[in-house]
Amino acid sequence: MRNFITLLRRELGSYFLSPIAYIVSAVFLMAAGNTFLALVSYLRSKPLEAGIMTFFFSTVFFWILVILVVTILTMRVFSEEKKTGMIEVLLTAPVGDLEYVLSKFAGAFLFYLLIWIPTAAYVFILRHFAEDITQLDMGPIYSGYIGVASVGFLFTAIGCFCSSLTKNQIIAAISSFAMMLGLFLIGLLLHTGNFEQWQDILGYISLPDHMLQFSRGIVDTRHLFFSLSLGVLLLFLTVKAVESRKWKGL
Amino acid sequence: MEPSTPSSPTFTRSRKYLIAINTVVLIILIAGILGLLNYLSNKHFRRYDWTSTGYFQVSDKTRELLTSLTKDINIIIFFSPEDSNYQDVLLLLKEYENISNRIRVQKIDPSTNRGRAAELKDKYQINDNDENVVIFDSGSKAKYVVSSDIADYDYSDSTSAQDARRKAFKGEEVFLQAILNITEDRQKNAYFLTGHGEKDINSSDQMDGYSLVATALKRENLRVSPLNLFEKTRIPEDCDVLVVAGARSRLAQHELDEISRYLKKGGRMLFLCTRNRETGIEDLMVEWGVNIGKDQVMDKTLTKTGRDLFITQYGIHEITRKLTTPTATLATVYLLPRSVYPIKTDSADQLDKPKVSPLLITSPNGWADVDGNMQHNRGVDLPGPIHIGVAVEKGNLPGVTSRGGTRLVVVGDADFAADGLVHIGSNLDFFRNSVNWLLKRDELIGVSPRTLHEFRLELTSAEFTQLGWIVLFAIPGVFTGMGAFVWWMRRR
Numbered sequence: 001m002r003n004f005i006t007l008l009r010r011e012l013g014s015y016f017l018s019p020i021a022y023i024v025s026a027v028f029l030m031a032a033g034n035t036f037l038a039l040v041s042y043l044r045s046k047p048l049e050a051g052i053m054t055f056f057f058s059t060v061f062f063w064i065l066v067i068l069v070v071t072i073l074t075m076r077v078f079s080e081e082k083k084t085g086m087i088e089v090l091l092t093a094p095v096g097d098l099e100y101v102l103s104k105f106a107g108a109f110l111f112y113l114l115i116w117i118p119t120a121a122y123v124f125i126l127r128h129f130a131e132d133i134t135q136l137d138m139g140p141i142y143s144g145y146i147g148v149a150s151v152g153f154l155f156t157a158i159g160c161f162c163s164s165l166t167k168n169q170i171i172a173a174i175s176s177f178a179m180m181l182g183l184f185l186i187g188l189l190l191h192t193g194n195f196e197q198w199q200d201i202l203g204y205i206s207l208p209d210h211m212l213q214f215s216r217g218i219v220d221t222r223h224l225f226f227s228l229s230l231g232v233l234l235l236f237l238t239v240k241a242v243e244s245r246k247w248k249g250l
Numbered sequence: 251m252e253p254s255t256p257s258s259p260t261f262t263r264s265r266k267y268l269i270a271i272n273t274v275v276l277i278i279l280i281a282g283i284l285g286l287l288n289y290l291s292n293k294h295f296r297r298y299d300w301t302s303t304g305y306f307q308v309s310d311k312t313r314e315l316l317t318s319l320t321k322d323i324n325i326i327i328f329f330s331p332e333d334s335n336y337q338d339v340l341l342l343l344k345e346y347e348n349i350s351n352r353i354r355v356q357k358i359d360p361s362t363n364r365g366r367a368a369e370l371k372d373k374y375q376i377n378d379n380d381e382n383v384v385i386f387d388s389g390s391k392a393k394y395v396v397s398s399d400i401a402d403y404d405y406s407d408s409t410s411a412q413d414a415r416r417k418a419f420k421g422e423e424v425f426l427q428a429i430l431n432i433t434e435d436r437q438k439n440a441y442f443l444t445g446h447g448e449k450d451i452n453s454s455d456q457m458d459g460y461s462l463v464a465t466a467l468k469r470e471n472l473r474v475s476p477l478n479l480f481e482k483t484r485i486p487e488d489c490d491v492l493v494v495a496g497a498r499s500r501l502a503q504h505e506l507d508e509i510s511r512y513l514k515k516g517g518r519m520l521f522l523c524t525r526n527r528e529t530g531i532e533d534l535m536v537e538w539g540v541n542i543g544k545d546q547v548m549d550k551t552l553t554k555t556g557r558d559l560f561i562t563q564y565g566i567h568e569i570t571r572k573l574t575t576p577t578a579t580l581a582t583v584y585l586l587p588r589s590v591y592p593i594k595t596d597s598a599d600q601l602d603k604p605k606v607s608p609l610l611i612t613s614p615n616g617w618a619d620v621d622g623n624m625q626h627n628r629g630v631d632l633p634g635p636i637h638i639g640v641a642v643e644k645g646n647l648p649g650v651t652s653r654g655g656t657r658l659v660v661v662g663d664a665d666f667a668a669d670g671l672v673h674i675g676s677n678l679d680f681f682r683n684s685v686n687w688l689l690k691r692d693e694l695i696g697v698s699p700r701t702l703h704e705f706r707l708e709l710t711s712a713e714f715t716q717l718g719w720i721v722l723f724a725i726p727g728v729f730t731g732m733g734a735f736v737w738w739m740r741r742r
Contacts, residue, residue, distance in 0.1 A: 017740070022733025026726040033721035040717065043707040052705060054337070118725050125717065129709045136705055139300030199356060204292065216341060217301035225291040229284045236280055240273055 004099045011107025025115045028069050035062060036122045053144035053215035067180040073111060074159025075173040077104045079166055101239045109156045116148060140217035147214025150227040151207060155180050157231035164241040183207060305700055308345050312426050316350040321433060326385040327357045328370060333382045334416055335397050342421045391432040395424050419700040431471045438490040438689055440467055441477035447498030449664055456670030460495060463667050463681055479505045485512045491688045495522040496664030497529045506530045518657045518688040522664035523588050538642050539606045540660050543589035547636050549616035559584045565608035567641055569683045573676055580676040587662035589618045591637040610639035638662040659684040
């Protein structure tokens, strides 16, 4: 456990020391800010009857933004060390593979959550300018953030997994971007109405659908469980991939 | 095959294979376990509604209905995603799916799925004008509801019908009606009396046509037929509601006797009177505690042409419950109706008498013109407020168990539901609610709509610009600044 904490601190530290992490955060917050301004200007002229948070998650643009952010945050997580050979040093240290992987994952996931924190300012702004403060329903906002966290958990796991498979950061980035995008797009298929027989399954795995419900105030344990369990599976695979370096003979 | 050298204590090829297989098996196992866990999670899940209004709660009535379904119901959301009701409809029906596995929900987008769209329009005979609909199909029966029926709108701010803001979402009650309709065993029958100049269900004449209400009733899965009682002499056994709308001449004695007999046996009747005409039924109504005035009711303060009468006050009754919502009171319009009010009785013999409840009440400025000179003469004419519509109910009669007791709705005017007036105000709703109450479909009335909380912002242009700076530059700027700082630090 102590190793885990140490590694985690080191991991977070490396994020805070990396200019790229800041640039990514800045770009993300700018884009989120832009969407927020669009929401504000809409609300000035017409009231919105329901689902304020859905404004953010109903656009493909925003999803791609989130996918990009997570991809960039996770692309160097395992690849870099593979490249610099640091991994051998680490692997020979008395650190378990599991602890190692989890600390990397936790570092990336925590940073992802950190980036979202400034968006809480938007909530305060809404409350400040609201014509009738009682009408801002906080429930969907909380559940919306839970959705953001659960999707982030899954995406970060994807990013870590892809990163653990290759030395090359670019390849890691491309493959994890593709995987996240793929998962997202499968969910979109649900809305085209072409795959009627698959609708049950598609509904279960459709991330856009989950997010829609989270942002309207519905917290469904199935949505949470799906993201968590798939994330856990991917983390398990990541551990296996890291282990495999031992006997692959790097 | 390389021989393993004794000096390398690490991994031989065969050992590698073993580990590989071991790993693959382990992966499959874990994946399998997770798949199983997900399956279980799908069976035993919890869904929480964090909205402060309980927006997605499903009422007990609906829950009861859904869990007691004996047939599978296929629901098709035939909507374009831009419709303002789309999300709410989708999420509500998802809840239904969760409650009962006899419910299956599909989504079809009419604009992207033209082939399927055309099929559906054909199969369910959807009007071309009806754009976004939700189709309910139980296999043997089907019904569709239109998007505009699913919400209450506020037109005050908007320039077009599209812009209208939703005030309340009525999805639950509308869907409840629809599901009930298609799962009912027997199609119910409404008979419209003919032969005395009544309104004609096959005509679309503005004043004498009742084709629109007939269509509305058919949409509720009622069979609508004319009834010539003079010839037939008996009211059919399968009559679930008798409608006498705007009769202009006196009924024959045997017709009146038959109607009286029908009512005493737990019959249901909607009686819409005609000004200046006596049909004989008015006298019959006295037995049931209703007095129909030989007059015409007017209200200078709630009228447009002097002949029409707006009603905005309703008695407390299931039929009119929905006409007085928290957000507005809906108006119904009548043409010079007759007064219809309960006959006062001694409280002593109350139990045996029919229960008469006023439904439609004029404002205090309304008055009944008894002498017909269109002028209020004190002493002759009656001052307001005047009742122009009542509902009558007499409890379960011994020996008549299948129908329940007798129910009557008497309104002093039949023109309000004619094709020319029925779409004004809430006339159609009132007609429909009356019929539904008469058919004793209690379940349809009373599920409350969800009021929508409107969220609006107030800020000046200056504030907006300031906001823009903060949100687009200041906040991200902090991060850029930190990044620059870090980069500079690392260079040193």
